[in-house]
Amino acid sequence: MKFKDKHQFVRENMKKNRSRVFMTILATAMGCAFLMVLASVGFGLQETIIKDVTQNGVVTEVEVSGKSNGENPETSAGMTQTDVEYFEGMENVNTVVRRKQLNNWESFYTLGDYSSHAETRVVDYPSEKKAGFSLSEGRMPESPDEVVVGYHLKETFGKEVDGQYQEYQDELIGKEITLSIPQFFDEKKETKEFTLTIVGIADEPANKNNYQNFVNIQEEKMQEIEDFTGTAYGTLIDPSMPEEAKEELKNQESTYSYLGVYATDMEHVQAILDKAREDGYYAYSPLEQLKEINLLFAVLKVGLLFVGTIAVIIASIGIFNTMSMAVTERTQDIGIMKAIGGSPKMIKSLFLMESAYIGVIGALIGTVASYLISYGVNLALPLVIKMMFNEEMGTKVMLSYIPWSLTAICVGISLVVAILSGLKPAAKATRIDVLKALRRDI
Structure with missing residues (x-):
């Protein structure tokens, strides 16, 4: 059976039970949207904080506030033109x-x-x-x-x-x-x-x-x-x-x-920072803060994705139920396909394709809804703050941000969960006895 024929077969069967399929797709879309919007909070807050850090301090800058006093390490010695020349003589330094x-x-x-x-x-x-x-x-x-x-x-x-x-x-x-x-x-x-x-x-x-x-x-x-x-x-x-x-x-x-x-580029900041500290200077770089922020939000985003995935798993119950009913309703069709030489692999692929279609369509609808919700939340946040606290937001806060990577992850999770939900019903379809199916005993 060619892919085109499989696609036509699945499409026709989905149309026959459009109400049930629509509700299943809707549940999948809601699960995907919840996952994406929830995770977007982590991405949005990270984007806001990183933007704030990079605005206050250039990521290629190493800030030197003093030098350890050799006689009394607890005190800081002032920096002179000699120190300026020392840093200007370093490799990969643009200016001091x-x-x-x-x-x-x-x-x-x-x-x-x-x-x-x-x-x-x-x-x-x-x-x-x-x-x-x-x-x-x-x-x-x-x-x-x-x-x-x-x-x-x-x-x-x-x-x-x-x-x-x-x-x-x-x-x-x-x-x-x-x-x-x-x-x-x-x-x-x-x-x-x-x-x-x-x-x-x-x-x-x-x-x-x-x-x-x-x-x-x-x-x-x-x-x-x-x-x-x-x-x-x-x-x-x-x-x-x-x-x-x-x-x-x-x-x-x-x-x-x-x-x-100031380093020539961001890649050389750490080397300059390490060298300065090694030679007794009190040095700091915004790049260190960015690393800590990225680590913190990496943990937060994984946690939010995990919580959001639960909603997708709950939606997968609907897919499992829909596919189980589809197997029961199409028992005679399955028997006919087996009688004319249809392989179990081909039959299984039909039901997996249908569950995948439900997952993909639901994920696409959920993605569109997520972008609309994200835009609306960011637009409404300053208004809500002004109404509740009667104050203007000094810094533009991006509460929700959906990068393409998050979209790909959420759509991928929804698709995988949808296919897994259809595995057991598809396997059940391959085990149907031909004679009983044709007698409509199942």
Whole structure:
């Protein structure tokens, strides 16, 4: 019997009992949809968290926060240009971003009548650009008096007007801001002002929760600040401090507080990370976090697939019942096929084909329903959160995500379960006695 004839035979028999077959397909579709939607929660949450991690930290970056002090391993030594050159000399390193930070809690910026306590960072623009730093508007600085500011800096400038706080509304590009740095000299407080021109604004961060209110200055400007304060990072000396502590601050070396070592590609991150730790550096990479996340969600997804498969197995009871009834109803047909030379293998294949068709059609319907449910859930989630908590979601959460791999797994599980459900009825069909079948005794 050719495949075309088998297909026609199965199709005609399914049409004869369309109501029962339809209900069986519906049960299979519901089981497959439940399996797919349940597992999609694991895939969706993993996708959301990984996206959040990669937005906050580039996966090719190794963040170095300090170096172990040989004399006292519990303390961290600052990083200097020597450390920068060490990492730049490593194989497969694209660039090394280095930063310092102004450490004067009484410093502030003014823009006309507006003021702000923004973060002041010392950066190296060539390495920042090589690492992917870009601007939403303006240009990169060309002199020490020019600065690039964070995307949200404008929101931090404000003033009191008739007892109410008013934010700065005008454009920032081309505006001059004044950085006021205080310091105590012989218990007398003096303040020096540094005038800076805003020439660029950083790109909006991909993560909406990442609030960027920094001002990036260059090493030359930081040197001017340190020359005035007499301390590293422009640190403010508290007059009440003991003299020994004051001297320690004055003698402190101005080192980098952060190094970002960027690998040429993700494959070389682990080697750079291992080498840095081996040489005593305190290093971290988002890639480590991604590995932990992937391991955790691998376990979660397997668990969800296992639970969802139970629903498909329950649906398989309907397939088993439908195929058992089909064998009973077609006893005479089976007897005729055996009488004219039909082999048990051929008869068995007919019933397995029918159960497979039920599984495939149910899986396809369940897949379409799953994608619709997934889309609806992701669309409705922000609305539900707003209705229940009266708050906007700061981060876009993908509660349900169905990749092609999940679709293939769920359809495969549904198909296998459907075929297994038809095995026993198909085997029963091969054992029917020809004479009894023709006499309709079964």
